[in-house]
Amino acid sequence: MVYKALKRVVRSVVDLAQKGKCMEPWHRLIRDKQQEREKILKEKSRKGTDQHRVRESNRSLVLNYIRERNTVPRSDLAPYTGLSRTAIGNIVDELIKEGIVVQEEHRMGEDRRTTLLSFNAAAGYVLGGTLGRQHLTVLLADLSGQPRQHLEIPFSISKGPEEGLPLLEKLLKVFVAQQQISWEMIVGIGLGIISPLALLPQKTALPTAFSRWANVDIQQTLQNDLGVPVYLDNDGNMGALGESRYGAGRNEGNMVYVKVGSGISGGLILHHEIYRGYAGTAGEIGHIPVDLNGHLCQCGRSGCLETVAGKNGILLEVQRFFPTLTTLPQVIEAAREGDVACIGALARAGRYLGFVLAGLVNTLNPSLIVLDGSTMQAGELILNALRAAIETHSLPASLAHTRIILAECNGLAMPLGSVATILDAIFA
Numbered sequence: 001m002v003y004k005a006l007k008r009v010v011r012s013v014v015d016l017a018q019k020g021k022c023m024e025p026w027h028r029l030i031r032d033k034q035q036e037r038e039k040i041l042k043e044k045s046r047k048g049t050d051q052h053r054v055r056e057s058n059r060s061l062v063l064n065y066i067r068e069r070n071t072v073p074r075s076d077l078a079p080y081t082g083l084s085r086t087a088i089g090n091i092v093d094e095l096i097k098e099g100i101v102v103q104e105e106h107r108m109g110e111d112r113r114t115t116l117l118s119f120n121a122a123a124g125y126v127l128g129g130t131l132g133r134q135h136l137t138v139l140l141a142d143l144s145g146q147p148r149q150h151l152e153i154p155f156s157i158s159k160g161p162e163e164g165l166p167l168l169e170k171l172l173k174v175f176v177a178q179q180q181i182s183w184e185m186i187v188g189i190g191l192g193i194i195s196p197l198a199l200l201p202q203k204t205a206l207p208t209a210f211s212r213w214a215n216v217d218i219q220q221t222l223q224n225d226l227g228v229p230v231y232l233d234n235d236g237n238m239g240a241l242g243e244s245r246y247g248a249g250r251n252e253g254n255m256v257y258v259k260v261g262s263g264i265s266g267g268l269i270l271h272h273e274i275y276r277g278y279a280g281t282a283g284e285i286g287h288i289p290v291d292l293n294g295h296l297c298q299c300g301r302s303g304c305l306e307t308v309a310g311k312n313g314i315l316l317e318v319q320r321f322f323p324t325l326t327t328l329p330q331v332i333e334a335a336r337e338g339d340v341a342c343i344g345a346l347a348r349a350g351r352y353l354g355f356v357l358a359g360l361v362n363t364l365n366p367s368l369i370v371l372d373g374s375t376m377q378a379g380e381l382i383l384n385a386l387r388a389a390i391e392t393h394s395l396p397a398s399l400a401h402t403r404i405i406l407a408e409c410n411g412l413a414m415p416l417g418s419v420a421t422i423l424d425a426i427f428a
Contacts (some may be wrong), residue, residue: 058083062091064427066101067119067144074103074115092117099123100143121146124187127172128418129427130235133157133191133262136168137333138175139415143187145246150412151175158195160212161221169225186228188425190418192235193218194263231421234257235414236283237274239407242266242417247408252368256360257413258285259373260353263298264306268364286310288356305356309349311375317345332378346378347385354389361394361402372407 015250061081066072077088095101100123106116121144129138136155140148148310150192153171176183195213223230240257243249249257249269250349257267268275276282286306294303295316307313311328318325321341325331335342357369375382387404407413 004095025068032213058087059091059094060427062088063095063100063119066095066117069425070144071116071118074117077117083171098234119144125176125181125185126419126422127176127186127189128238128415128420128422129172129189129191130238130414130418131155131157131191132235133194136171137412137415138172139412139419140179140181141178141416141419143423143426145416145419147412149175149179155211159215160164161218164213165216165218165221167224169222172226182326183228186229188229188422189222189226190231190233190238190415191218191423192233192238192414192418194235194265229422229425231418231425233421234265234267234283235279236265236267236285237276238267238415238417238421239265239372239413240269240283240370240417241274241420242409242413242415243372243407244269244272245420246416247413248370248405249368254364254366255283255368255370256357256364256366257370257372257405257407258353258357259414260309260371260375261351262311264310265373270364285356285360288359290352290355305352307374307421309352314345314349314375317348318342328374329377332381335381343381346381348398349375350382350385351389352383353394354386357386357401357404358390361390362398365398366402369402369404370407371404372411372413376406 058081062077062083065080066079074092075085077092078085081088083091092101093101096103100120102118102120104116104118106114121142124143126141126143126145127138128141129136132155134154134156136151137150137152139150142148155164155168155171159167171191173183176186197354212255219230219232236257236259239259241251241256243257244252244255249255252269254270255269258267259265266283266285268283286296287301287304289301289303290305291303291308293305295313296302297304297307300306308317314328314331315326318331318341322334322339325334325342331342331345335346360366361369371383371386383404383406390404391399
């Protein structure tokens with residue numbers, strides 16, 4: 001079965017990444033696979049080259065040529081790959097047998113026929129998800145990355161892993177069953193969490209709501225229980241990857257992704273790759289200090305950006321005047337109706353966000369800043385102040401080529417990024 005073969009591919013990359021007890025090497029392993037394939041292609045004619053590695057490299061070359069074009073004439077493979085017709089025939093026959101490639105005859109005229117090969121995106125499926133403070137978002141995609149269905153439901157991580165992990169596993173299985181897809185066809189699961197993986201062993205460094213998950217091997221537990229390869233990463237990284245592949249950041253090599261909601265998540269794309277820093281904790285934009293005498297943050301420190309520009313920070317500012325306003329949509333609606341206190345609270349959050357983003361503009365010089373999350377539904381009520389603060393505090397030369405725009409993945413950047421990590425493992 002094709003999905004069994006694909007699971008083995010994903011699991012091999014996951015297992016290699018897990019040897020270091022964290023998943024940061026994942027994209028480096030993907031890149032190494034690509035570079036190894038290029039090296040093999042150059043050396044395949046040399047004596048003594050590992051024939052298994054050569055065959056796997058040739059298989060990837062043929063499969064990706066078909067996948068990237070969706071449908072191709074079989075006769076195109078030899079000129080593109082440089083492989084013999086016998087080698088191509090063996091590889092294509094294997095791919096057809098596995099179900100990942102479909103072959104059909106196409107009439108070109110009265111006397112001419114050609115054989116077309118098509119990539120079968122429905123040969124397997126990938127789950128991408130985000131485990132937030134108060135919700136779970138999960139998305140089902142086919143092997144082309146095309147979303148089939150998604151679901152967002154309440155899910156409190158404060159319940160801890162003893163209750164949370166079994167519930168998560170049940171929700172994933174029920175969601176797949178509702179799509180009338182066999183669980184066996186799920187070839188991999190990507191999951192974004194609210195903490196960098198490097199902090200999981202450090203209980204005091206985790207957000208308060210996530211502290212009960214310290215020292216819990218989430219990835220291995222899910223993988224063992226579900227029988228599917230699982231990849232974890234910080235949700236900000238997943239969001240940055242999702243927007244860079246499917247949304248506003250396509251073809252952008254240097255971008256900053258920020259999601260502002262209950263918390264503030266950040267992800268950095270530098271030179272077309274996620275930047276994780278030395279220990280894998282880069283992108284924690286929400287915990288940059290902006291008010292030394294400010295409120296206590298979930299991280300245990302005071303005055304973080306999250307405390308003034310996150311949802312709770314905005315609500316605390318508004319409730320000084322209107323204690324009855326208890327949700328962010330209520331604040332946004334009141335601001336649109338002209339309420340001065342609500343307008344001021346949103347503008348204040350925008351100024352703090354802009355102040356921090358100006359620092360990133362001066363330091364990283366990104367070509368693009370992508371803004372996502374429920375707070376951005378306030379639109380110009382927050383964006384005007386944010387842009388003004390960035391312009392005030394950024395060096396003109398650094399800001400000159402930086403665009404600031406809203407996300408384009410309709411709130412699904414993080415699960416889409418989770419999907420992309422699995423597809424990378426399969427097709428790299």
